[in-house]
Amino acid sequence: MQSFNPPVRTLMGPGPSDVHPRILSAMARPTIGHLDPAFVSMMDETKEGLKTIFKTRNKLTLPVSAPGSAGMETCFSNLVEPDDKVIVCINGVFGMRMKENVTRLGGKAIIVEDNWGEAVSANKLEEALKNNPDASIVAFVHAETSTGAQSDAKTLCKLAHQYDCITIVDAVTSLGGTELRVDEWEIDAIYSGTQKCLSAMPGISPISFGERAIKKLSIRKTPVSSWFLDLNLVMEYWSEGAKRTYHHTAPVNTLYGLHESLVMILKEGIENSWTRHQKNHELLRDGLEAMGINFLVNKKDRLPQLNSVFIPEGVDDVQIRATLLNDYNLEIGAGLGVYAGKIWRIGLMGYASRKENIILCLSALKEILASK
Numbered sequence: 476m477q478s479f480n481p482p483v484r485t486l487m488g489p490g491p492s493d494v495h496p497r498i499l500s501a502m503a504r505p506t507i508g509h510l511d512p513a514f515v516s517m518m519d520e521t522k523e524g525l526k527t528i529f530k531t532r533n534k535l536t537l538p539v540s541a542p543g544s545a546g547m548e549t550c551f552s553n554l555v556e557p558d559d560k561v562i563v564c565i566n567g568v569f570g571m572r573m574k575e576n577v578t579r580l581g582g583k584a585i586i587v588e589d590n591w592g593e594a595v596s597a598n599k600l601e602e603a604l605k606n607n608p609d610a611s612i613v614a615f616v617h618a619e620t621s622t623g624a625q626s627d628a629k630t631l632c633k634l635a636h637q638y639d640c641i642t643i644v645d646a647v648t649s650l651g652g653t654e655l656r657v658d659e660w661e662i663d664a665i666y667s668g669t670q671k672c673l674s675a676m677p678g679i680s681p682i683s684f685g686e687r688a689i690k691k692l693s694i695r696k697t698p699v700s701s702w703f704l705d706l707n708l709v710m711e712y713w714s715e716g717a718k719r720t721y722h723h724t725a726p727v728n729t730l731y732g733l734h735e736s737l738v739m740i741l742k743e744g745i746e747n748s749w750t751r752h753q754k755n756h757e758l759l760r761d762g763l764e765a766m767g768i769n770f771l772v773n774k775k776d777r778l779p780q781l782n783s784v785f786i787p788e789g790v791d792d793v794q795i796r797a798t799l800l801n802d803y804n805l806e807i808g809a810g811l812g813v814y815a816g817k818i819w820r821i822g823l824m825g826y827a828s829r830k831e832n833i834i835l836c837l838s839a840l841k842e843i844l845a846s847k
């Protein structure tokens with residue numbers, strides 16, 4: 476065997492996105508014990524940083540030691556009990572995974588379906604809430620990475636509360652890339668990921684639980700079926716102060732990476748990070764539209780960090796993406812489900828959301844398409 480030296484790519488797909496060099500070098504710092512007082516104070520800073528970017532005062536805000544999908548499982552496995560009725564809004568791949576989580580936990584999923592590429596419809600959600608007065612949870616994806624559509628989290632949460640439901644929100648792609656206000660929008664349980672708009676490596680899932688969610692957790696009739704993700708136990712490791720007990724060995728160096736990512740975002744300012752993503756989206760959009768390439772999602776519901784565009788007529792999807800990767804070291808994403816072979820998903824997430832990447836992507840596409 477030999478050491479693995481990956482090629483140097485520009486990552487403009489649906490994730491992972493480019494990791495900032497400062498974060499890569501932070502991860503190369505010496506490993507220390509996960510109960511070392513120096514590490515514990517870094518953990519406290521990390522939690523504070525996460526609260527700031529989530530815009531929440533929730534005490535139960537911490538990074539789960541696993542990717543975004545585990546953040547999803549943490550929310551569902553702690554909050555859904557057998558026979559709970561959960562309204563799941565599906566407008567893409569990740570909503571489908573939420574439904575899978577509910578049914579595997581023995582819950583009953585009520586589906587609110589919207590077309591892929593569209594936002595979750597508040598009217599349809601209200602209809603489902605009216606028809607299911609015994610539902611206790613509403614779950615939806617804020618930023619559907621499979622299509623590039625953004626839903627109105629504030630309105631959906633408000634509706635859910637009017638009908639006495641708590642909310643589980645997927646913010647894996649939205650955190651850092653687009654406006655998100657956990658407390659103001661009254662989001663009860665939320666999970667995200669480090670590999671999308673936080674400029675960091677894959678493998679950590681920041682989560683936050685508010686009071687309503689903690690109450691639902693505390694009155695459970697059955698224990699959480701997952702030992703690893705049971706927040707009652709995880710909290711004993713991540714709780715304030717010195718009384719930490721061993722739960723699992725934290726991914727020490729990966730957490731250095733998250734900490735550095737938070738240092739950088741707080742320096743930039745979270746609102747400035749949203750604005751940067753929006754401005755860069757507009758730059759890419761203008762360039763693509765000038766080439767006659769059109770967007771899947773209507774302007775109002777478009778995510779700035781995930782640009783879904785129709786593949787031009789007569790162009791070979793797989794071949795173009797292979798040429799981009801091999802000749803330009805540039806990765807963009809393929810379409811999924813109904814849009815496989817029909818769209819490209821061009822990510823402008825975190826450190827990848829910068830001007831030189833947009834210029835590279837536009838000129839590479841122009842060159843390849845002109846040679847067809």
Ligand SMILES: *Cc1c(COP(=O)(O)O)cnc(C)c1O
Pocket residue numbers: 490542543544545547569616618619620621645646647648668670677678
């Ligand atoms: C990427 C993503 C996930 C899963 O995150 P992983 O880190 O790949 O496990 C979940 N939801 C959405 C909306 C995502 O974009």
